[in-house]
Amino acid sequence: NGVHWVAWFITIFSQTTLVMIAVTLILHYGNVLMHSNAFLIFLIFEIYALSSISLAFLVSVFYSKAKIAAACSGIIYLLTYVPCMYISIREDLAQDTIPRWAKMLASLLSTSAFGMGAKYIAFYENIGTGIQFDNIRYSPVEGDRFTCFETVLFMLLDTILHLLLMWYIENVYPGTYGIPKKWYFPFTVSYWTGESYVQPNWIKKLKKTRLFNWYICKKHHMSYQFNWSSASISQINSDSNRNESMMDVHWGNVPNENVLLGYFEQDEQASQQSIGVRLLNLTKIFDKKKFAVQNLSLDLYEGEILSFLGHNGAGKTTTMSILTGLIPATSGTATIYDQDINVDMDKIRKNLGWCPQHNVLFEKLTVEEHLLFFSKLKQVQSREMKKMIENLLFDIGLTAKRNAMVSTLSGGMKRKLSVAMAFVGDAKTIILDEPTAGVDPYARRAIWELLIKLKQGRTVLLSSHHMDEADVLGDRIAIISNGQLKCCGTSLFLKTTFGEGYVLTLVKNDPWLSSKDEITSMIIQCIPKAFLKEETRNELQYVLPLKSRHLFPEFFSTLDSHKESLSIKGYGLQDVSLEEVFLKVTEQFKKTPSAAAVESQLNTPVETPDLTTTSTITDTSSTTLHIQHNDRVTGTRLYAKQALAIIIKRFIFNYRNMRGLATQILLPAFFITVAMTVALTAPGFADPPPxxxxxxxxxxxxxxxxxxxxxxxxxxxxxxxxxxxxxxxxxxxxxxxxxxxxxxxxxxxxxxxxxxxxxxxxxxxxxxxxxxxxxxxxxxxxxxxxxxxxxxxxxxxxxxxxxxxxxxxxxxxxxxxxxxxxxxxxxxxxxxxxxxxxxxxxxxxxxxxxxxxxxxxxxxxxxxxxxxxxxxxxxxxxxxxxxxxxxxxxxxxxxxxxxxxxxxxxxxxxxxxxxxxxxxxxxxxxxxxxxxxxxxxxxxxxxxxxHPMNETNNMLSTEFILQGSDVVISVFIIVAMSFVPASFTLFLVYERATKSKHIQYINGLYPLVYW
Structure with missing residues (x-):
């Protein structure tokens, strides 16, 4: 991340330098600091800018939302000035001599160090000599051993401390996204040399044992259970002794091998291809109790597209986030071209292309500038960059929009741009998370053609909710449910394994003359394993097993010859759909059954939707939602009920938003405490001693x-x-x-x-x-x-x-x-x-x-x-x-x-x-x-x-105001009180930003009741 921080530093430092030049000129030629050396003043301001930038970097690593970070940064910046304010009050009002060590301790906060340095500059200016290079090492205050030069040194020290803390915290606690390093990573040789740490064989074997996996379960408060569906068939076939291999990979005893081989396709040709991505027992646990991904093992081959299917919350995005290094895995690992994601993520990202589920684009950049920017990040040569961008723009159909700002693009165009960005730089591994979501059919076809065209030499992982897309693009299809891999293979293999067969639909010539028994008897004579699936007034649906395809020619000849005698007007044959397979697999694996139970369930016919007639979804429950008009509440009672509902809603929101509650109560109290502490430290007004x-x-x-x-x-x-x-x-x-x-x-x-x-x-x-x-x-x-x-x-x-x-x-x-x-x-x-x-x-x-x-x-x-x-x-x-x-x-x-x-x-x-x-x-x-x-x-x-004269109340009040203490204390109180109305405003703005306020109005909420 060094380049990222350096780029930000150059940007911010350039801006602050211009500001500091303007401020220096105004102060010097505006007769404010006319005696001081202008270059020295500028140098002090620049050093302060360095410390402020480094402080901003340090604060930024603790937050993931810009608005919260901006508000908290201002608060932190104000708090860092409190030590300087306290020292000024004690010195100027109480005439106390603050020891040198106390000022040095306060100077560890760069804002306080600059405040004390500015005070020394003002003293020198008041003397008439101004701050100069020859007097910066001396204090203009009698008996003071601290100097302006030391404040400058401490600001430089603060800059170094801020950057070191930022570097360490960002690596150990990267926040929402990123893989945290061990707390001792600065002391490891691999971090500085870039060489990966190779674990000894005894550690690798230990991590594969049942005892180790039992410990992982207990550590995360999970029950010790067995999941065989995550087996990678390539792993099973890689060892001649399959039972021993499975014992190393999984928990528990090895089940019937035929059951395992029935869920995962054995492809001898695929096993000879180069493995681009390999997942080994990948597990991710959230909140110490929820398995997002559970013991997932899978191989992805180069030159192929693997379609990743699963319902919402199945673990597809989590798996992709782990592979791209956005979040760390709880246990297990994955290798991308033989590089471990736990230790080699920096190397992996050089050849990784990713299209996230939601567009991550810069609104103020054009389409071409996006591709140009990511090309430079991927170190594409300048002579190749232009040609590559032209080809990508043509393939995704955005040539006419190359100079258009992203903010002017439609949702589908933004999605196509996100897909194109994933292929920039000739990345070897491409991970696409629902790339065609929200895209029109024409644009979807363009993206499909782009993926098919560019998949050679790459390993592509594609997640989608479109079954036709997965069927067309996927060389292999993997279905995941509840974080567990259920099956994997080609589309034909899955349809053969999990599909019931072809659906034969017969249209009756006359509902009263057509005999269901005669028709069924004739079909079973030709295809013994066929069975009646559904009957309606005008149609009959039969399931013809896939394994009986060799009997189809003779069967259809017989059917054609008996159409009139059986009173059949016509017929149609429908293939097994991938959607049917997906629904069947996910439905059967909602609960983790034993291997034998799963096999018996998969061999049992499951009723599928009628795709030729009306929908099987009924509306019997809709009558229970019907409300008689006479039962509706109106008038004052309606207003009262709406007001009560609004109050309850806001109470629940505040109750569940503990951070907001703390902001509303604790932060104002904290700032008032700080202000009162500063006020109480101010000395009482008394006549000066002789x-x-x-x-x-x-x-x-x-x-x-x-x-x-x-x-x-x-x-x-x-x-x-x-x-x-x-x-x-x-x-x-x-x-x-x-x-x-x-x-x-x-x-x-x-x-x-x-x-x-x-x-x-x-x-x-x-x-x-x-x-x-x-x-x-x-x-x-x-x-x-x-x-x-x-x-x-x-x-x-x-x-x-x-x-x-x-x-x-x-x-x-x-x-x-x-x-x-x-x-x-x-x-x-x-x-x-x-x-x-x-x-x-x-x-x-x-x-x-x-x-x-x-x-x-x-x-x-x-x-x-x-x-x-x-x-x-x-x-x-x-x-x-x-x-x-x-x-x-x-x-x-x-x-x-x-x-x-x-x-x-x-x-x-x-x-x-x-x-x-x-x-x-x-x-x-x-x-x-x-x-x-x-x-x-x-x-x-x-x-x-x-013997000084006694000071009047007017003199004392004026003196205190001139010291600035009243002003600073007032600022603290104002900041404290601002949290109270802000906490109430937050919910109102949130509802308007999310358009929930508009939804409430549409559903009958009166605006007066809302407010």
């Missing part, structure tokens, strides 16, 4: 970078410094080197400790532990010189780095504006000198006032997840005089105009970055201005805490 602002708030996948300018500022002295209470820029910058680092994350427990010694236990701070730099972690009892520790691990901050000119490519090459005009793009970048702090922060020395703004603009892409602010010291306001103010009494005036200032830069993509860096600058000013008597500055710090 947040202590520090650099530890941000992601620690990489260290946090903080550019600082003015680290090498000189210690200037001027007249203003004599009266200023502000620390100079150098002292402000030096505070960053203190153990407290940026802000107040880590502080010394005591300001009066030895300033050259530091122990880890002397540090304090609620988040100090989480950000402490492992490079400097020492034993808690070990004293270290913390100044030396920093000097050993850092580039000296005292070292001067002069940035002469930004445009001389000191840190970056010339930069240009991006195509989407949202950021600068630089071809290369060099990091400036950096220093590590105790709090695991990185300080970048970008000293040079005129270059700061350009540096931040040009390097935004390089630090979009690890830089949320910067510091600048030593800014001089040139418009303020150096000697302002000039006295100590003007301190308050000095605060209005500051000569030396500091500045902060913040990235508002990082929440709380503005108050955080104001806090960092405030801590630097505090520590630089502390008097010496206050001790170590690292023991002092300013902590900023954000």
């Amino acid at each position: 947040i202590t602002l520090s650099t530890s708030m941000f992601s620690r996948m990489n260290s946090l970078y903080t550019p600082v300018s003015g680290l090498n500022s000189y210690k200037y002295k001027n007249i203003s410094q004599l009266y200023s209470m502000n620390a100079n820029p150098y002292d402000l910058a030096e505070t960053i080197r203190y153990p407290s680092g940026l802000g107040s994350t880590c502080l010394l427990k005591s300001p009066y400790m030895n300033e050259t010694k530091l122990t880890f236990e002397n540090l304090t701070g609620t988040t100090c532990n989480s950000v402490y730099n492992n490079k400097y972690q020492v034993d808690s009892t070990q004293d270290i010189n913390w100044m030396e520790m920093f000097d050993n691990h850092n580039v000296s901050i005292n070292r001067t780095y002069e940035l002469e000119n930004v445009f001389n490519n000191t840190y970056y090459s010339p930069c240009t504006c991006s195509k989407i005009q949202s950021r600068f793009v630089c071809s290369s970048f060099m990091k400036p000198p950096s220093s590590d702090l105790l709090t695991n922060d990185h300080i970048l020395n970008i000293t040079k006032e005129e270059n700061e703004i350009l540096y931040y603009l040009y390097t935004i892409d390089n630090h979009h997840l690890d830089r949320y602010g910067g510091l600048s010291f030593g800014l001089v306001q040139d418009y303020i005089p150096d000697d302002y103010p000039i006295n100590k009494d003007s301190q308050h005036l000095h605060k209005l105009a500051v000569k030396n200032t500091a500045r902060i830069f913040t990235n508002h993509k990082g929440y709380h970055s503005l108050p955080l860096y104001i806090n960092i600058m405030s801590n630097s000013i505090l520590r630089a201005n502390l008097p010496l008597e206050k001790g170590l500055p690292s023991a002092y710090g300013i902590t900023t805490i954000n």
Whole structure:
């Protein structure tokens, strides 16, 4: 089936690719995902399309009806999104951190994986960078270790898992049609190499024993019984010791050989022909109790047509379905040109033509396209294909309709096309299930001629309900009843064996003068075994045995000479019909009798229908169906009875349709449960807790970078410094080197400790532990010189780095504006000198006032997840005089105009970055201005805490709606409730589609009562 699935994949993937291209263009050029890489977005969409196609393939193997599969696929698709919805609610509303393993588990459902990936894309787009190849491996969410790249990998993994499950389930559980393989078939060598498994001889002998067959019966809860009618005469003759051969094939003791040979024709010429199809003890049991085919053994010869006759439900179609691989056999087997149907079905189908009982055609293809399509499936060469199609169209009389759509053909034309399709590709084995059903006599004759013309070199199995068709076409005829083969042979053999003889019909010249006794006496004198079959007022019917044919010339001469004396007006002779044989065989074998009883019944004359006079079917029972007009119910009583009948009918339908009842009750309850579960997992609305602002708030996948300018500022002295209470820029910058680092994350427990010694236990701070730099972690009892520790691990901050000119490519090459005009793009970048702090922060020395703004603009892409602010010291306001103010009494005036200032830069993509860096600058000013008597500055710090305002009900409701949870829950509830009216609509649509509603109206049902 690989070609079948690949063809479907190419078709669907081509369509989805066009859709994904359109969606990508709309999102990118519609300014929805304008920052993201368009090709990367398209690639993610294509991978999602792959996973969706594979999921559709997986779901399809569980269903055999398209409408049910379509409805259930939508439900399954919606359910696979539930894990993503749950994770989004917990992350966005409850601010929970979902562990990485939970997201990986949810990503095993491709829809959830795509949902989480789309969320990451939205985050990147909101940041302003968009999803790119260089950031897809990183999460834009603080503290999240799951990435968009992993969602893509999981979608690929899901695709592989879907395809593997589809492949395994389809082989083990093929559904209504197909032969299931063993559950361990992937571990068998024969599956991969294509070589058939040859059973050892001891297994073959075991399967032929009575003990094994007794076990099969007990396994399927059937009684252990004997059926001799399924014997294949070729099998009996193939062994010199017939009793031993029959013991191997059948159950029980061997009956009288003459009885067996009386039911099956011995044809020495046929036994020398090549056997095309051989059925060996073929058995099919449905529902563990009903034998559809029972121990059927039969040989079909090449170059012959075997007519398969039987009443409805006899097992003809089941046998053909087993031979074509549509359904598996319960036991037994069959070989088609020495290939076993249980293990070699793929090889058998290459040379198998089949015309099913009902037309299987494509309404949107023409007649010629059908033949062309199946020719390609059968690997017919292109040069031979056209000629073969022309011949088939001519033989079936559809040359004028070659370009007509199948939907425009009549039923008979469709049937002829189905027959022609069976012969496409020079198939060696042809199986035709009622090929002329619904065909007019002229078309039937064309099909007959086609079969007779093409039967040479082929083995043809034909089932039919037309006795004349079976008689004309069948080289041999097999009659099956209740799944058991009753007889097999040529038409002449069956008529001779089961027919009573020729029927002689005598027409009386005068009903009162013709003597039945005299006529009967004369006939018996000539043909002793003749007997009177039926007498009417004007006719007499006698049965003349077939074995007395040699007496016919003398008998008819005598009859002609005595016509006047016997008062016979005329006579006619009728041969035995195949219909008579069929009715007799099936009637006698309705119950399985013993062999002796069957033989005695077959030798007993059976009354046959009178084919020359009136029908023997009487109408004596019709009077009991006559209803007097006065007994009819009318008016309101009629409406009430009709309404009651309709209600009872619908109750019975619902009672027997348990799936529909489950759909009506269980599925709505299930979806409501899912919706309520999702709703209950949503966190309650409460005011957000206070947040202590520090650099530890941000992601620690990489260290946090903080550019600082003015680290090498000189210690200037001027007249203003004599009266200023502000620390100079150098002292402000030096505070960053203190153990407290940026802000107040880590502080010394005591300001009066030895300033050259530091122990880890002397540090304090609620988040100090989480950000402490492992490079400097020492034993808690070990004293270290913390100044030396920093000097050993850092580039000296005292070292001067002069940035002469930004445009001389000191840190970056010339930069240009991006195509989407949202950021600068630089071809290369060099990091400036950096220093590590105790709090695991990185300080970048970008000293040079005129270059700061350009540096931040040009390097935004390089630090979009690890830089949320910067510091600048030593800014001089040139418009303020150096000697302002000039006295100590003007301190308050000095605060209005500051000569030396500091500045902060913040990235508002990082929440709380503005108050955080104001806090960092405030801590630097505090520590630089502390008097010496206050001790170590690292023991002092300013902590900023954000207390969010209480949210109103309107804000909470809007936020929840924006999260989409209400919408998704509403969708689940709507889907759940839709099953209730749909379950009632189903029966109404079913009655209209099957036209049973119209039948009820014709029989007197009032439309108002129906509705």
